[in-house]
Amino acid sequence: MSGPVITEERNIANALISGLANMKETPTREQVERKAQQIAELFGYTGDLRNIITEAMISVDTRMGAGVSLVDPAAKHDDQWVRKREDITWTYTNAYGKFLREEGWPPRMVQSLSDVTGRILGHLQDPKSEGTNWNRRGLVIGHVQSGKTANYTGLIARAADAGYKFIIVIAGIHNNLRKQTQERVDEAFIGRSSDPEDRRTIGVGLDPGYPHPATLTNINEDFNKNTAAKSGWKINDFSKPIILVIKKNVTTLTALHKWLKELNASGDGRISDVPMLLIDDEADNASINTNKEDLDPTRTNAMIRRILGLFAKSCYVGYTATPFANIFINPDSYDEDVREELFPRDFIYCLDAPTTYFGAEKVFLNEESSQSIVRPIDDCEDLIPYTHKRDHPIAELPPSLYRAMDGFIVARAIRNLRGQASKHCSMMVNVSRFVPVQRAVREFLSLREKKIREAVRANYRMPESASSANVYMRGLKQAFDDEYADAGFTWEQVKTALDGVFEHLHLYVINSKSDEVLDFTKYEKEGVGLTAIAVGGLSLSRGLTIEGLTVSYMYRNTKMYDTLMQMGRWFGYRPGFEDLCRVHLSRDSINWYSHIALAAEELTQQVKRMRRDGLSPRQFGLYVLAHPDSLLITAANKMRAGEKVKFRQNFSGRMLESYIVSTESDVNEANFDLIERCWREGFGGRTLEDTGKGVIFRDVDTERIEDFLISFQAHSQFADRKADIVAYLRTLADQHAVGDVLLISPSSGDGKPYRLNGQSRVVGDRQGSAWRLNKDRVASRGDEKLGLAEDQKAAAEAVAASGDNPVAASDTHYREVRKKPLLMIHSLDPHGDDKVKGPIAAFGVSFPPGHYETEIEVVANRVWLERMQGVPDDPDEEEDYDA
Structure with a gap:
């Protein structure tokens, strides 16, 4: 399917969704189908309408609540300043809303996102407010893969409209995540590609007269001494806002601090007339216990604090999906003044997940949906054990991994039958942190894929009596019977569709040493739905969006919270194929994820309760600090073998x-x-x-x-x-x-x-x-x-x-x-x-x-902790660690 056809489909879907958005009652499927037919006739479109109808049905059903905030009741802050200021023109905000609708976001979602970012902006300081000095510190808690980036991009647009002049986004610790965030900011806010080879207007910038913000980073380059020296710019040289997208490491933060101090600070060493907003995405990300100097949480957080300290007017907003972020939880990892500075003392905002979000609740907590999604892995330990060395010989892969791959091929065939051939479909395999082991796993899967491909070519049109004689065809039929017999198609229909699965199927190894790039956009431009099997470790787990993720197979022993919820790459939106998604995990991981999902759900309830009781973010922080699960994160860092340590618990x-x-x-x-x-x-x-x-x-x-x-x-x-x-x-x-x-x-x-x-x-x-x-x-x-x-x-x-x-x-x-x-x-x-x-x-x-104030002292020893958490992955030994 080529580009123009996709554009035409997109236009019809947008027209249909806009039409339905005005209806007072939620329309029935019949009404949606009728309206789709009418619009298709207007456009002269004769193609398949199934995807468009599915998308429209999901769209009319998707809503997102306003979320809940906890603010300090004693603070003198007027969160209605946004409404009271009549001079704000919402140029960036409106452009961003239009951009999201054109991308196919349901209008109600765009509206609710706009409302929520308006509320969060109210918790920041009015950049035009009187007074020479102010700072605000807050935290936004979202759900993994549920649109946190969309939320903070919306907040950036609103802040720029209100008068914030200097905006920094700290996007995790990996190059690939920083690049992905820069690309998103380019499209949704700057309106120009920051690729030095390809400077063209994109996204929001396609509207004539769009006031492009300036940036000092691009998709290839983080902020560094050269960028700054080359530019020779001062912040006040710009009438438009400036935005930087940087990695969270000491070198980058130090270079930025130096440039700001030398070029922009006045005699007293402060920047007095530029309101600044710093967004810390994955506020929990630097909590990894690592000896790498550049990632030391004490030093990264101290540098963030020093950068904030240069500005007389500053706001810091941490975004996280794990409420047990190190900002609360790891008081030992930095000293009191850093903690004081980055602690969300002014507000905590919990975002609601949209109704169509496929998250921890569906995967782990809801018994019914959990049973159809989660599959325990019981046969991996003898072949690729939890703890293995980089030269561990791979003699064979576990049968459950081959079964998962069979299931993935069948799921892709079903998605094609549903008219989703032009949509991406991926499988993620994460069984080792070592690059050589990842490569060996890929080799075995490639060999298997080749044999299945040949079997399908020879058999997909054969009668069942002949095709069932082939061992690989039997494997696919078994996967269909076990997993997808009620997905709406017969085995005969699925078998016929199997051949099409291999047309754009590719296997990748994704790690910091690999030059393979999982580039979905390249295929999108050609109108092709990529079918990808990605083998990797940490790079694969953290932050990187894997489009159309349908089957995940993960056998890793990490149980630290931050890596843990980040590994939830299988959360997100699964329009039209949620019922086909499968997650294969060890029983240990299933237990642990369920435990964390419940703890995270309870913390959100806690925010609501504390708000009702008139308590402040500080008290919430103290509560989380003494939360039973915080023990499992902080303790391992504090203990030597077998030693007992006392903790406060609530x-x-x-x-x-x-x-x-x-x-x-x-x-x-x-x-x-x-x-x-x-x-x-x-x-x-x-x-x-x-x-x-x-x-x-x-x-x-x-x-x-x-x-x-x-x-x-x-x-x-x-x-x-x-x-x-x-x-x-x-x-x-x-x-x-x-x-x-x-x-x-x-x-x-x-x-x-x-x-x-x-x-x-x-x-x-x-x-x-x-x-x-x-x-x-x-x-x-x-x-x-x-x-x-x-x-x-x-x-x-x-x-x-x-x-x-x-x-x-x-x-x-x-x-x-x-x-x-x-x-x-x-x-x-x-x-x-x-x-x-x-x-x-x-x-x-x-x-x-x-x-909230009632605590007891408990004694824990390292043996108990290790049994609870397993031995933590050590990023310093992590081959696949892209620092």
């Missing part, structure tokens, strides 16, 4: 469960005897009530709950955490003298008195007598609403539905209305491992929110 609003349980029969017998004894006694004489899924004892003395937990035999690997739970319960005893006890018991079973019916659980991860439960979760979602009164449930549902982005009530909402601790007791029926016999006893304790 379990407010959290549920802690015994997700590591003992499989020894005598331990479990003792625990069930304990449960029976307490049950008979009514946990201190309380009356039981039926919940429909077991029984509840209300208002049990917390001392009784404490006694139960002390007597409960936890596995030695969970003993420390059990002690922490008991200590926190004791600390809360003054405010909460009673709690509820819930014995979870589904209705099936033989109904023996004082015995719980079992809940079925698959044994995936067992070492010796320790069974680690899937996704580190014991309870099922929604269990915490059991035993609540109807008015409490209604109150939780009302809170969840409030605001611009209503969600279904989750356990965090039910936890809030219960207003007291809850002990949950479970009996688990294991299956999938002959060595584990049930029943097995487990518990969970959920603590009410609101105790």
